Amino acid sequence: MNTSYLLELAHQRLDCGQLDGAMDALRQLLGEDPDCAQAHALLAFCLLDLRRLHAAKHEARLALAIEPELELALHAAAAVALASRQFKAARQYIDRLLGVNPFRPGYHRLLADLQRLQRKPREQLQALTRALELEPDGPDSLAAMADYHRDQGARDKAEHFASQALAIQPDHAGALICMGFLLLRRGELEAAREHAVWVLQHDASDVQALYLMSAVKARRNPLLGTWWRYNSWMMELGSVRSIIVLLALFVCYRAGVIFANQQGYEMLAEGVQWAWLALVLYTFAAPQMFKRSLEKELAGVKLSRDF
Amino acid sequence: MRRKAYRLIDEPSPGAMARIAVEPIWPLLALMLAGNWLGMPWLALNGFAVGSPTRWRESMLAALGLLGSFLLAFGLSYAWQARFIESEHVLRYALLSLVVWKLAFGYLIFSLQSATIELYQYYGGVLGRFGLPVALLGGFLLRGMVLGLFSSSIWFLVLS
Known part of the structure; x- marks a missing residue:
C-alpha cells in the first residue's frame, strides 16, 4: 500500500x-x-x-x-x-x-487558546474575532466565542454563539458543554445534565463535561457533587500533582496523630487513624466506583424530545 | 518479508520476562506493607518485565529512593545520638520525612509504570495475578524476618 x-x-x-x-x-x-x-x-x-x-x-x-x-x-x-x-x-x-x-481560522483559535491560558482576554477576543471573520459559520470558532463570553459573564452573547454552533453541528462537544453550563445557571438541571451526558457518551474522560456533571450533581446533592468534583479534579491534576496532594494529606494525617498523642488525646489519635484507613481503602476503590457511577449515568440517559 | 511495525516511544516492548509483570499497584502496596526491601526492587523489576520505555528511569528512581532513605536514616540516627533531637515527639515528626521520601519515590515510579501497563494491556498484554499474594506474604510473613536480620536501627529504617 x-x-x-x-x-x-x-x-x-x-x-x-x-x-x-x-x-x-x-x-x-x-x-x-x-x-x-x-x-x-x-x-x-x-x-x-x-x-x-x-x-x-x-x-x-x-x-x-x-x-x-x-x-x-x-x-x-x-x-x-x-x-x-x-x-x-x-x-x-x-x-x-x-x-x-494567516487565513486559517484554526490557527487564530490556537492563538486565542494561548491568550486564554495566559489570561489575556482582550487579545483572546481579537484572535477569536479574526477566526470568525474568516469562517462566520464555523462551529469551532462559534463555540470558542461562546466560551469566551461565558468566561466574561456575558451569558446572552454566550448563548447566542453556542446556539449558532449547535444549529450547525448539534454534537459539537465545546458548544454542548458551554450551553450546559448556561442552562445550569438558569436552573434547568435536567437539560444541563443531558448536555453533559451527550458529550460523555462520545468521550467519557472529557474533563469539562465531567465538571458540568459534577456541577449538576452538586445542585441536587452537595455531598455527591463534592465527590464528583473531587474525582474530576484528580483526573485533571495529572499524576505528579495528585501524588503531591496525596502525600500532603498523608503528612497532615501523621502530624495530626503525633500531635494528638503528644497532647494526650489518644482516643482522637485512634479516630484519626481509623479515618485515614477508611480514606486509604476508599482511594483503592474510588476509580472503579467513579467509573461505575459514570457508566450508570451514561446508560440511563434518554434525550428529551425538546433537545 | 514481514515489515517491522512502527513503535511509539511510550509503548512497552515486553520480552520473555513479561510473564512476571504485575499491576504496579501491588509492588506499591508491598512498599507500604512490607517496606523498601520488597517494594523498590519489585517496582524496578516490574519495569523491566513489561519492557517499560522508562525502565532505566524507574530503576534510577528506585535506587535514589533507597539511597535517600539511607542518608535520611543515617542523618536522623546521628541527630538522635548526638542529641540534636532531644524529644521523642520531635523524632517522630522527623521520621515522617523518611516515610514521605519512600512514598514519594514509590508513587513516582508507580505513576510512570501505570501509563505503560495501561498501554501493555490495551494491546492485549496479560498481567500476572500473583501480585496481591506476594505483597501480603511480604507484608505479614517476610517483613519481620528481613528487618530482623540485623539488629541495626539504620537497617530497619532504610528497609522498612
Whole structure:
C-alpha cells in the first residue's frame, strides 16, 4: 500500500472520529516510510487526543525535523507545546503558522487558546474575532466565542454563539458543554445534565463535561457533587500533582496523630487513624466506583424530545 | 518479508520476562506493607518485565529512593545520638520525612509504570495475578524476618 493511500485513509478515519483506526493506518505507513513528516504530525494529533503527551511531543519533533516548514508539523508542535503549557514555544510556532497561512481560522483559535491560558482576554477576543471573520459559520470558532463570553459573564452573547454552533453541528462537544453550563445557571438541571451526558457518551474522560456533571450533581446533592468534583479534579491534576496532594494529606494525617498523642488525646489519635484507613481503602476503590457511577449515568440517559 | 511495525516511544516492548509483570499497584502496596526491601526492587523489576520505555528511569528512581532513605536514616540516627533531637515527639515528626521520601519515590515510579501497563494491556498484554499474594506474604510473613536480620536501627529504617 502506498503512502498517499494510507494518509488518505488516516484522514478519513480521523474525520469519522476513529482514532484507533487512524493510528493503525499511520503506524502501518510509518513502518513502510518512517520519513513521512505528515504521518508523524497526524500521529502527534492522535496521541494528543489520547493524552499521551510524551509520545505526541516526540512525534511532533520528528515531523518538524523531517520537514521544518510543513504546516501540519508546525500545527502539531504548537498544539503539543500548548498542551504542555510551554507558552513561549507555543507562541513561536503559532506565529510561524500565521506567517505561513494567516487565513486559517484554526490557527487564530490556537492563538486565542494561548491568550486564554495566559489570561489575556482582550487579545483572546481579537484572535477569536479574526477566526470568525474568516469562517462566520464555523462551529469551532462559534463555540470558542461562546466560551469566551461565558468566561466574561456575558451569558446572552454566550448563548447566542453556542446556539449558532449547535444549529450547525448539534454534537459539537465545546458548544454542548458551554450551553450546559448556561442552562445550569438558569436552573434547568435536567437539560444541563443531558448536555453533559451527550458529550460523555462520545468521550467519557472529557474533563469539562465531567465538571458540568459534577456541577449538576452538586445542585441536587452537595455531598455527591463534592465527590464528583473531587474525582474530576484528580483526573485533571495529572499524576505528579495528585501524588503531591496525596502525600500532603498523608503528612497532615501523621502530624495530626503525633500531635494528638503528644497532647494526650489518644482516643482522637485512634479516630484519626481509623479515618485515614477508611480514606486509604476508599482511594483503592474510588476509580472503579467513579467509573461505575459514570457508566450508570451514561446508560440511563434518554434525550428529551425538546433537545 | 514481514515489515517491522512502527513503535511509539511510550509503548512497552515486553520480552520473555513479561510473564512476571504485575499491576504496579501491588509492588506499591508491598512498599507500604512490607517496606523498601520488597517494594523498590519489585517496582524496578516490574519495569523491566513489561519492557517499560522508562525502565532505566524507574530503576534510577528506585535506587535514589533507597539511597535517600539511607542518608535520611543515617542523618536522623546521628541527630538522635548526638542529641540534636532531644524529644521523642520531635523524632517522630522527623521520621515522617523518611516515610514521605519512600512514598514519594514509590508513587513516582508507580505513576510512570501505570501509563505503560495501561498501554501493555490495551494491546492485549496479560498481567500476572500473583501480585496481591506476594505483597501480603511480604507484608505479614517476610517483613519481620528481613528487618530482623540485623539488629541495626539504620537497617530497619532504610528497609522498612
